[in-house]
Amino acid sequence: MNARGIFREGLWDNNVVFAQMLALCPALAVTTSGTNGLGMGLATTAVLVSANILVALIRNLVSPQVRIPVFIVLIATLVTLVDLALNAWLHELYKVLGLFIALIVANCAILGRAEAFASKAPVLDAALDGIAMGIGFTCALTVIGLIRELFGSGTLFAQASLLLGPRFAFLETTVIPDYGGVLMMILPPGGFLVLGMLLALKRVLDARAAARRRRPASADFSGAET
C-alpha cells in the first residue's frame, strides 16, 4: 500500500473511532473538552507509532502462536516507559497528561494496528500507518471533545496552554460567556450522543461520495438503485 493510501485509510476510510469503532472507552471517557481529546490523541499517537515500528521490526521472529502476548508485553512496556520519561523530563506536561497515559494500555486500537497491519508490513509502512492512524484518532477525539465542550461549557480549547504551552493560549476561546452549560454533554451520555451523530454524518458523507462516484460510470439515469 502506498503512503497516500495509508493516510487515506487512517484519516477517513478506516478511522480508528469512526470506522473501526475501536478505542471507544478512552475516546468517550476523556473527550470532555477539546484540549483533553487533543492530549490523549497525541500521547496515543506516540505509543502507536513506536509500537508499530517495534512490531514490524520483529514480525519475522515472532511465532504466530505467541504473537498476541508478545505484542501486549511490548505495548505495556512502551506505555510505562513513556509514562516514566514524561514524569521525569516533562513534568509539567505529565501533570496534565498523566491521567491519560495509563489509559493508553487499555486502548485496543494499538494492539489492533499491531495485529492487523504492523505484523505484516515493512517498518516504514508500519511507521506511516502509526502516524496516519494516530492523526485520525487525534482528530476524532479533538472533534468529539470540541463539540461536547461547546455545548457543555460554552468554551473551545479551554486550558490549552496547560497542554501546549503559553504560546497556544490564543486557542482558548469562550464562545458563550456566562453559559450555564448542558451538563449532559460533559457526562458519558453526551459522549455517546456526539459519537452517534458523527457516525451518522460520516455514513451520509460516504454514501454521497459513493453515489457521486457511481453516477459517471452508469451514464443512464434509470435510477435502478434508488
Next chain:
Amino acid sequence: MNATLAGLRDRLVYQGLSLGVVAMIAAAALALGNRLTHEAIGQAETADLASSLRQVLPAGMADNDLLADTVTVGAGPSQADAPPGGGSEPGLRARGANKVGAGGMKCPAAGTAPVTVHRARKAGVPTAAVFRMAERGYAGDIVVLMGVDTTGRLLGVRVVKHAETPGLGDKIEIAKAKWVLDFDGKSLGNPSAEKWAVKKDGGVFDQFAGATITPRAVVKAVKRGLEFFAAHREEIVK
C-alpha cells in the same frame, strides 16, 4: 535462511523461549528506564512538594525550611488495629515514633501509619503544620496536602495526587476548579461534625454533578486530617 526460521517458529520450544526473551527484554528496559528517571522524578516531586507547601500556607507564615523541619507522628499505641496482611512484629510498632518505622509506601489511610508533618515557624515559634492525608476515592487513593494553623483552623487544602475520572472527578484540582478553596478557614467545630460532608449527605460541601464519591472522599480525608491534628497537637506544635 527464511525457511529455517519458519521451521523454527513452529517449534514449541522456540515459542516459549521467544516469549521469555521478550519478557526479559521488557523487564530490562523497564528497569533501565526506572533507573534513568528515578532521580529526575524524585527531584520533580520534591519541587512539586515545595510549591504545594507554599500553596497551602499563606505568604509570610513561615521563615524556615519546611522540607527540613519535619516530625513523624502517628502509629501511637492507642490505635490497636494491626496493619492488614500484617504479621507485624512488636518491634516495628515500638519504633513507629521515630522515622525508621515510617513503613515506606503505606498510605496514612489506615490511621496507624505514621504521618510526616512539616512544621512552619516564624522566628522559631510554630505557626502552622502541613501534612498529607489519603483517602480512597473513585479510582485509587486521593492524596490531599493540608495546612493547619496552631489552633486547628485550615489554612489551605490541595489535592496533590489522584486518579479520578478526567472531566468529572478532577474538579478537585485547583487547576480545574476552585472547589478546594471552600475548605479555607474551616475547622473541626466549624462546621459542626455532622456537617462535615457533601451536601448530598446533609453537609455543607458541594459535590460535583456526576461525581459524588470523589468530593466525599476529599471531605473525609480533610476531616480525618483535622482529627489527626487535634489528637497529636502536642507532638506537632513544639
